[in-house]
Amino acid sequence: MTTETLARSPVIRLDPADNVVVAREDIAAGVSIPSExxxxxxxxxxxxxxxxxxxxxxxxxxxxxxxxxxxxxxIAPGDWLHAHNVLMDEVQKDYRHAQDYVAVELLPENERATFLGYPRADGRYGTRNMIGIFITVNCAATVARMISRYFDEERLADYPNVDGVVAFIHEQGCGMEQTGEPLDLLRRTLAGYIRHPNTAGALVCSLGCERNNLQRFMEAESLDTGKMLRTVTMQQIGGTKAAIEEGKAVIREMLEEANRIEREPASAEHITIGLQCGGSDGFSGLSANPALGKAVDILVRHGGTAILSETSELYGVEHTLTARAKSEEIGRKFIERIDWWLDYNAGRDTQINGRVSPGNQEGGLANVIEKSLGGAKKGGSTGINAVYEYAYPVTEKGLVLMDTPGFDPVSATGQIAGGANLICFTTGRGSCFGSYPAPTIKLASNTPMYTRMQGDMDLNCGQVIDGTKTLDEMGEEIFAKILATASGAPSKSELLGVGEEEFAPWQIGVLS
Known part of the structure; x- marks a missing residue:
């Protein structure tokens, strides 16, 4: 697909073997397309x-x-194809585990790109320097929210090296099993945020009688209190007002300490990106997603890491990913997660069984396989080095997979808990997502939407569709934006204050 081809034709051909092309603009009936x-x-x-x-x-x-x-x-040549005449059915897949894996040739350390990051004691670097307020149970949500709201822009003016005080609110913590995967998942998600390289300090608020018991949570996740990790229990300290006042005092102390940390040059190998797409359209898989894939390939060569997720939106093209796995074991682990989703959703009206959202359909996607084909492009062409379950710490470098639902806030929450210190989010219809403590960069798939929603979009990948940039050029631009954002340049969602409400730990059983 060349810039010249895009510029002279109203359609886009993606492969010589294809029996379809994609309309680059609205095309009326009776229009001749000489190129096809x-x-x-x-x-x-x-x-x-x-x-x-x-x-x-x-x-x-x-x-x-x-x-x-x-x-x-x-279907005759010239016919419109969509959900009405493109039907899903089982396809026999050859998983070809690890047969296409190629080890990445890393750039020498002295040639790798750098960014300005916040150094941490464990050797990691943060792209932001934030203080988080966490809750063991929803009963402590108001306390956490009131503490965070107290530390507004005016009160933080004296702490220029602190990027914010944010409350991470969820609806779980009680009315659930005291043992088992749902509670384990909630705990490791919270612990992942508390340990996150973008979290300079953390306050954990509890009620006192919840099933997600504070002491057991701390012990299960090997979290030790200290100067930058503190706790407050409402029932012990005297209730809501006392807990809020104690929380304010604790945060003031943490602000002094966090403000002493300054950005310093760091290798791009310390950047971990969570890859997301939402509000996809017919161009997402042609522009924003493959352009992001080009940026991922660049980042991986520089020693960095990218996390490809949304398992239910990789179904149908999973065989193209297993062939790129580093080992057969890694490929099979991914198929086990695909099978879990298929078994869980059997007989339900959910995306993995074919029908995508109304917005996706209106944007040109006929079914989940077409959506998955575009979504997988975010992972570029590099090999896949590991598969993680939801919110587990990502320790492998390069491209990895994490099993998450397709719902964006839940998926991104798992990636951030796993260590993503940036999120790159492609959209065709116009998602307004944001996230803390890892900022989100939003990539528009088409120029009309980018123009309409410039307040939310960070980059216009529609330039590929317009014929003014190649995918390689767009990938370089995305990589430059990644470095700038990692160094402190605010993303559009940060400027809007979007991200606090998007913390959404997965409640196993939410369908996708």
Whole structure:
């Protein structure tokens, strides 16, 4: 796909073997497309597909030379293809575990890109320097929220090296099993945020009688209190007002300490990015996602890490990922997670069983396989070095997978708990997501949406669709934005104050 091709044709061809192309603009019925030798038989909306060859009923529909479904009827060249005539069915997949894995050639350390990060005692670097207020149970939510609101912009003016005091509120912690995976998952998510390289200090608030008992939580996660990790229990200290006042006093002490930490040059190997997409459209898999994949390939060569997630939105193309796994064991672990999602969602009206959201459909995506094909592009072309379950610490470098739902706040929360100190979020319809303590960079897939929502979008990957930039050029621009944001340049969501409400630990059982 070249800039020249994009500029002269109203459609985009992704692979010579494809029997469909994608409309780069709204195309009316009766329009001749000389580059494909077809005339449109129907109106084709921007981002949607049209056939370039006859496709018999039951034959595969190919995009990126990958089956995204099967013709539900005989389809003629020039026909509009969408959910009405592209049907899902089982495809026999050859997982080819580890057969396409290629080890990354890392740049020498003295040639790697750098950013200005906050040094931590364990050798990691933060992209932000924040104080977090955490709760063991929702019963302590108001206390945490009132403490964080007290430390507004005016009160933080004397602490220029502190990026904020944020309350991380959830709805769990009681009314749940005292043992088992749901409680373990909540605890490791909270612990991941408390230990996060962007968290300079943490206050943990509890009620006192909850099932997620404070002492047991601290012991289970090997968390020790000290100058920058403190706790307050409402029932012990005298109730809501006393807990708020104690919390304010604790945060004041932490602010003095956190403000002493200053940014210093650090290798890009200390950057870990969570890859997200939401509000996808027909261009997401053509511009923003593959451009982000190019940036991921660059980051990995510089020694950094990227986390590809949203398992239910990788279904249908999982065989393209297992072939890139470092070992057969890693490939099989990923398939085990895919199978868990298929078993859990059997018979339910959920995305993994075919039907994507109304916004995705309107944007041109016929089914979850087409969505997954585009979503996987965020991972670039590098090998896959590990598979993690939700919110486990990511210790491997390079590209890794983490099992998360497709719902963006829940997925990103798991990635941040795993150590992501930045989130890169692609969108075609216009997601307004943000996150703390790791900032979110939002990448627009098309120029009209970017123009309409510039207050939320950080970069316009629609330049690829417009023909003014190649994917490689866009990837370089994204990588530069990653370094700048990691060094302290505020993202659009940070400027808007978006991110505090998006902390959403997975409650196992939420469907995707």
């Amino acid at each position: 030798g077809v005339t449109t038989n129907h109106d084709v909306p921007v981002g949607h597909k049209l056939a370039t060859r006859p496709i018999a009923k039951g034959d595969p529909v190919l995009k990126y030379n990958t089956t995204i479904g099967f013709a539900g009827e005989d």
